[in-house]
Amino acid sequence: MTQRPSAEAIPLQGFAPVIDTATHTLILGSFPGEASLRAQQYYAFKQNQFWRLLSGVLDENLVDLSYPDRLQSLLAHGIGLWDVFGACRRQGSLDSAIRQGEPNNFRSLQLAYPQLRKLCFNGNTAGKMRTDFEQMAYTTLQLPSSSPAYAQMRFEDKLLRWKCIIENTAS
Template sequence: MTTATSPTLTGLAPVIDADVRILVLGSFPGAASLAAGRYYAHPRNQFWRLISAVVKEDLASLPYEERLPRLLAHRFGLWDVLAGCEREGSLDSAIRKPAANDFERLRTLCPKLETVGFNGQASGKFAPQFAAAGYRSVVLPSSSPAHMAMKFEQKLEVWVKLNQPADPKSMPAPLQQSFF
């Protein structure tokens, strides 16, 4: 008997530059995002509304191609913890054979990076590794339409913590260690 396998999927390229101070990491793009080749493309995903409120600029109303440079102008970047996986549908619980992104290069690519926000509990599992490597880590309520039990305003109360300055005294010294 042959068992059906899920397709092997590849994530999106990071949206980062040398001035990024805050990086938001999702778990892995949903089906709508992969199909569109855009971060948070599902119309019910609250990411662009949340990040607009955090940076105090309405990025959600801009065409996608204009959102990314504006996000970078606010020194925010986007990426996912997983580079690839097998998955049917969009739920994190359906992810099989996960392959983490190469975060070793962040120190070189984003030398000003201070804070890493994790969009949801699945990506939040990586928070301890980033904290141990010297980054301020904030696990955020998921912006996914699959997680609508929490009201937008409640989510925003946590998301605004991304913009709080990192306290260098409370952060561990950067470690020369492998992330994963």
């Protein structure tokens, strides 16, 4: 009898960056969770506060928009999305379960998008590489995680910290 590989043994692929030539700020997660991978959409898990937080930051209701319209709105504000890892092995959706994370190619991104100046890390796992990005001359911002697994901080307090995304950026 053949044994099925565990979910952790199956390599997972992340998403392409959401970015264009006007993007000056990039929000980086760690790696898409199971709901996002199934939907092929960044932050698809309904309990994740990502879209609610950005709605508060941009003073625009992104939650009720279609996914393509959400992305267009972010890009119109000069904000893009990507993840620190482009591939990994993981069972479940928790960052703590990420194994064999393969970083995305940020050198290529930097060459292709020289106007990109600010990287905002959604949570501590994404932020572990913060110093590396600062050495690449990016301005960085560590954000409290939008994940429902990070419940130590109230939504209103997270939002105050997330509003720093739009401070000191070109519009």
